[in-house]
Every structure is written in structure tokens, then in C-alpha cells.
Amino acid sequence: MGRILIGRPVVAGSGEGVALVSKEALSFWGGVCPRTGRIIDRRHELSGSIVTHRVFVFPQGKGSSTSSAVLMESIRADVAPAAIINLRVDPILALGSIVADELYHQAIPIVVLAQEDFFSIKQNDYLVIEPDGKVLVGTKPCTK
Amino acid sequence: MSVELSRRDKQLLDGQHGEAAQMAMRILIRMAEVYEATELMDVSQAHIDGCGLLSESGLEFAETLAAKGAEVSIPTTLNMVPLDLQNWRRFGIAEDFAAKAIRQAKAYTDMGCIPTWTCAPYQGYLTPRFGQQIAWGESNAICYANSVLGARTNRYGDYIDICAAITGRVPECGLHLKENRKGQILLRLVDIAPAIMQSDTFHATLGHLLGSLAQDKIPVIAGLAPEASSDQLKALCAAAASSGAVALLHAIGVTPEANTLAEAFQGAEPERVIDISLSDLRKSRCDLSTAGEGANLDLVVLGCPHFSFDEFRELAKLVRAQTEKGKVLHPNVRFVVISCQTSYALMQRSDFVQVLTDFGIEITLDTCPFHTPMVCPDTKVIMTNSGKCAYYAPGELGVQVVFGSMGECVESAVSGQICRKEAVWEES
Numbered sequence: 001m002g003r004i005l006i007g008r009p010v011v012a013g014s015g016e017g018v019a020l021v022s023k024e025a026l027s028f029w030g031g032v033c034p035r036t037g038r039i040i041d042r043r044h045e046l047s048g049s050i051v052t053h054r055v056f057v058f059p060q061g062k063g064s065s066t067s068s069a070v071l072m073e074s075i076r077a078d079v080a081p082a083a084i085i086n087l088r089v090d091p092i093l094a095l096g097s098i099v100a101d102e103l104y105h106q107a108i109p110i111v112v113l114a115q116e117d118f119f120s121i122k123q124n125d126y127l128v129i130e131p132d133g134k135v136l137v138g139t140k141p142c143t144k
Numbered sequence: 145m146s147v148e149l150s151r152r153d154k155q156l157l158d159g160q161h162g163e164a165a166q167m168a169m170r171i172l173i174r175m176a177e178v179y180e181a182t183e184l185m186d187v188s189q190a191h192i193d194g195c196g197l198l199s200e201s202g203l204e205f206a207e208t209l210a211a212k213g214a215e216v217s218i219p220t221t222l223n224m225v226p227l228d229l230q231n232w233r234r235f236g237i238a239e240d241f242a243a244k245a246i247r248q249a250k251a252y253t254d255m256g257c258i259p260t261w262t263c264a265p266y267q268g269y270l271t272p273r274f275g276q277q278i279a280w281g282e283s284n285a286i287c288y289a290n291s292v293l294g295a296r297t298n299r300y301g302d303y304i305d306i307c308a309a310i311t312g313r314v315p316e317c318g319l320h321l322k323e324n325r326k327g328q329i330l331l332r333l334v335d336i337a338p339a340i341m342q343s344d345t346f347h348a349t350l351g352h353l354l355g356s357l358a359q360d361k362i363p364v365i366a367g368l369a370p371e372a373s374s375d376q377l378k379a380l381c382a383a384a385a386s387s388g389a390v391a392l393l394h395a396i397g398v399t400p401e402a403n404t405l406a407e408a409f410q411g412a413e414p415e416r417v418i419d420i421s422l423s424d425l426r427k428s429r430c431d432l433s434t435a436g437e438g439a440n441l442d443l444v445v446l447g448c449p450h451f452s453f454d455e456f457r458e459l460a461k462l463v464r465a466q467t468e469k470g471k472v473l474h475p476n477v478r479f480v481v482i483s484c485q486t487s488y489a490l491m492q493r494s495d496f497v498q499v500l501t502d503f504g505i506e507i508t509l510d511t512c513p514f515h516t517p518m519v520c521p522d523t524k525v526i527m528t529n530s531g532k533c534a535y536y537a538p539g540e541l542g543v544q545v546v547f548g549s550m551g552e553c554v555e556s557a558v559s560g561q562i563c564r565k566e567a568v569w570e571e572s
Binding site: 010011025027029030031034040041042043047060061062063064065066067068069070072073075076077088089090091092094095096098099100102103104 | 167170171174175178179193194196197199200201202204205208281282283286298299300301302303304305355359360385386387388389431434514535536538539540542
């Protein structure tokens with residue numbers, strides 16, 4: 001395993017997975033399908049990618065206030081990312097995870113990293129998120 | 145970090161006001177931690193966005209609260225519902241979808257919310273006043289309430305809205321506090337011809353550009369015409385809140401907290417100054433369309449956000465001009481206008497409802513094509529005058545979209561093909 005990044009746990013929890021990295025903001029409503037986990041915003045650089053069980057690394061949310069509902073429903077349907085890492089706190093995404101926790105005792109961790117740490121994460125890095133906001137950055141374990 | 149609670153907050157959290165209020169308070173406190181707020185504050189009005197999307201979890205959340213006896217403690221209006229409550233059968237909505245949507249609607253009205261069912265709550269009933277502390281959901285309404293009305297709300301997402309309505313409380317932070325409402329970036333409109341400024345697509349085009357430039361910063365626009373109408377500012381806010389996370393914008397001489405530059409920036413300097421030229425606006429306008437001139441048109445969608453009485457009247461004028469020339473709606477084109485009961489009730493007292501319906505325009509209330517499955521799967525190209533609709537349609541509806549003025553939408557609906565009058569945008 002490689003580096004350890006210290007972040008702020010916006011929604012505390014554990015999660016791990018392969019990083020899906022974007023430099024663009026995204027509205028979850030109109031941006032992610034809550035049934036399939038696919039990015040459906042045709043204007044987004046990751047359009048067509050699947051967020052499910054990935055650690056989704058993007059600067060921040062934007063747009064619709066229904067994004068929290070989309071995140072909660074994707075958590076219920078088990079197509080949500082394993083965790084989210086942002087550059088800035090997005091209360092609407094945090095809300096989706098918190099209400100899922102209240103309703104189903106299922107939340108996904110959301111961590112905010114400082115700029116330098118945020119941009120140090122590369123596509124397909126393997127990330128482990130700890131409840132205190134630590135992010136362990138390594139390479140993809142051999143699964144074949 | 146802990147949140148300091150009032151005596152009533154503690155009672156709510158302890159369950160003394162029932163299980164629903166307890167759950168709402170728990171969510172609010174967790175959100176206060178997210179916002180890094182140290183206490184909660186009162187709000188005196190709420191607008192619920194969480195009633196719009198139909199999902200298993202959203203329905204379960206609303207019914208859980210209602211079953212636990214939740215009641216709103218402040219006047220609370222409702223955003224869209226996932227179907228036209230009176231006419232859903234006409235729009236081919238499946239029975240099982242409708243049953244769930246109606247259950248979701250009932251859960252919210254059972255909690256005491258007012259069945260306004262509109263995404264343009266600022267043009268109807270219970271419009272907030274200047275300086276009023278409110279908890280609003282719905283991105284376009286949040287932006288309009290903060291910017292145009294000068295009421296104060298954060299960008300509340302689905303489900304904290306009803307928690308705020310039940311408890312009358314929100315985390316004390318962000319745009320509720322005057323010092324956080326100062327402008328951050330200055331956008332100057334430079335040498336934009338009056339013909340462009342008066343064009344019907346100007347405000348949505350500017351909003352789309354604004355959202356992408358500002359992201360989550362508070363933009364201040366210099367150079368906007370002071371006579372901007374409520375509908376034009378609605379178009380501006382809706383587009384800016386779609387391409388960006390804009391919850392508040394100022395426009396010098398137009399919006400109430402920006403009589404002067406100094407007032408808008410509260411005496412501080414802008415972090416950045418950006419000049420907006422005609423070519424920037426042209427690019428923004430192009431970016432809103434994914435199909436071009438001459439494409440076969442399947443569907444026109446107007447009323448995102450919900451059509452006002454004035455917009456109905458404007459549309460009736462355009463339609464009448466066509467019918468007087470003997471023109472009819474092209475047989476391959478469906479023409480849908482979305483609105484709310486309040487605007488529709490006013491329109492029923494006018495003389496032009498029949499002009500619209502005779503032309504073949506379908507009017508649907510309470511909902512929108514993004515939340516109710518009324519768009520046929522074989523729809524390929526839609527046209528709209530809304531920056532918000534143009535932004536989301538390709539992803540949410542899986543269609544190509546063309547952005548144009550209301551007049552261009554009507555012309556295209558008659559010809560069956562996209563036709564836009566480019567002249568005003570082409571001249572340099």
C-alpha cells in the first residue's frame with residue numbers, strides 16, 4: 001500500500017474500491033441513473049461510466065436539489081458508489097447518505113480532501129476510506 | 145464538534161414531540177455538523193422538493209414520517225408531484241406508478257403541506273418577503289427566492305426540506321447570514337446589443353453561462369437591464385442553478401441586495417472579474433442544443449419552470465398568429481406545456497385557453513416530463529425555451545434537444561422541423 005491522505009469525514013464510514021476520477025462537478029439528479037449507477041449527463045466527461053461500488057472522486061456536486069434523493073435511492077438499490085471523495089463539501093450529497101442511514105442504516109462515506117491530496121488521486125487507484133476520514137491510496141489488488 | 149441545542153430542540157430530539165419530529169431533528173443535527181454550524185435557527189416558511197421524484201426510498205421516507213404522525217409547524221408549499229393529479233390517465237401513466245405517486249402526494253398533504261404542486265412557488269401562493277428566513281428545496285426556486293426576492297435560504301436538498309418544515313429549524317449558516325451573501329465574482333456584460341438583451345433567449349443563455357463560470361460562487365452581474373420581468377429572471381435563475389450550483393446571484397440595479405456594486409460586494413473587492421462578450425453568449429447558446437437546424441422535431445416542452453399566466457398569454461398570441469395564417473400543428477409534433485393550478489386557474493378566466501387547446505397543445509399541471517413518464521420512448525428530438533430543460537433533457541430523457549425562443553418553438557412545431565431565427569445572434 002502506498003500513501004495515506006488525511007481528509008474531513010463529511011459522512012463518516014468505511015468503504016473501498018477502485019477510483020473513478022473526474023475533474024468536473026456533477027448533479028446526481030439528471031447525472032446518475034439511480035437504477036443502474038450509470039452517469040447519464042451527456043455533457044459530463046465521464047458520461048456512460050458506472051459509479052457503482054467505485055470510489056467516486058469529483059470536485060463537488062451541482063445543480064438539482066433532488067440529487068440527495070438520487071443518491072439515497074441508489075444506495076437502497078445497491079448501485080451507489082462505495083464512497084465519494086470531493087474537493088468541497090456538498091451538503092446535498094451528504095444529505096442523501098445521511099437520510100439513507102436514518103432509513104436503512106446504510107450510508108456511504110463522503111470525505112473532503114485538500115486540493116493537493118484531491119488531485120493526487122489517479123484513475124483506477126485503489127482507495128480505502130476509514131471512518132476518521134483517512135484515505136489509503138494504493139494500486140489495484142490482483143483479483144484475476 | 146457539537147451543535148448547541150435550544151430547550152425545544154432537545155425536546156424534539158428526545159422524542160417529546162413524537163417520533164417523526166425526533167427523526168427530523170436527528171437529520172438536522174447531522175446536517176448542522178456537515179455545515180459546521182454551531183447552532184440551529186428558526187425558519188418561518190418551507191418549500192418541499194422531496195415530493196417530486198418517485199423512488200422506493202423517497203416514498204418510504206415520506207410515508208414513514210406521515211405514519212409517525214409528522215406535522216409541519218410552519219407554512220409549507222409543495223414542489224412538483226410525479227404526475228398530473230387530475231389528468232394522469234390522459235398522459236398514459238401506468239396504474240402502479242400512479243398509485244405510488246398518489247400515495248407519496250398524500251403523505252405530504254397529510255403532514256399539513258399546502259398542495260401548490262409547483263416548481264415556481266415564487267409566482268403563486270405564499271411568496272416569501274425580503275429578508276425572511278426560509279427553507280426551500282428546488283434549485284431554481286432557491287436561486288429565485290434568494291436573488292430576486294431577497295429571502296434567505298440555503299440550497300436544501302430533498303428530505304432536509306420536510307425536516308425543516310416539521311421542526312421549523314435549520315442549521316444557522318450559509319446564506320441565512322448576511323455576511324455570507326456578498327458577491328464573490330463580478331461578471332460584466334460588455335457591448336451586448338439591445339437586440340440581444342431583449343431577445344427571448346437572452347436570460348436563459350446568460351444563466352447557462354453564469355452557472356458554468358460561477359460554479360458555487362456568488363456571481364454579481366453588471367449590465368443587466370433593470371426592466372427584467374419575473375419570467376426572465378426565472379429563466380436566468382433556473383439555467384444558472386442547473387449548469388452550476390448557484391443559490392444566489394446579484395444583478396446590479398435589478399435584485400434587491402445589489403443597488404450598487406459596493407452593496408452587492410458588501411464593500412469588498414471581487415475575487416475575479418470576468419467580461420462577458422457576445423461571443424461568450426453565442427457559445428453558451430450553442431452549448432444548450434445537441435441537435436441542429438432542420439432536424440425533425442418530435443416534441444416541444446414549455447414551462448420549465450412552470451408556466452406563468454403571462455407566459456400562457458404570450459404563447460396564445462404566437463399561436464393565434466399561426467392559426468390566422470391557416471397554419472396548424474404539424475401532425476408529427478407533440479406540444480406540451482407544463483404549469484400549475486394557480487396559473488391555470490387564472491388562464492381559465494381569460495379568453496385564450498381554447499386558442500391553445502384547439503391548436504393541439506397539451507397542458508399538464510402539477511408535474512413535469514422529468515418526473516412523470518409522459519414522454520414516448522420513440523421521442524428523438526425535443527425543443528424548449530428553457531435552459532434548465534435543455535440542460536437536463538439529454539441525460540434524463542435520452543433525447544436530443546434544441547434550445548430556442550417560444551416563437552421559434554411554435555414555428556418549428558408548425559413546420560415539423562427545427563427552425564430558429566439566427567439573425568440577431570449572428571450579427572457582430
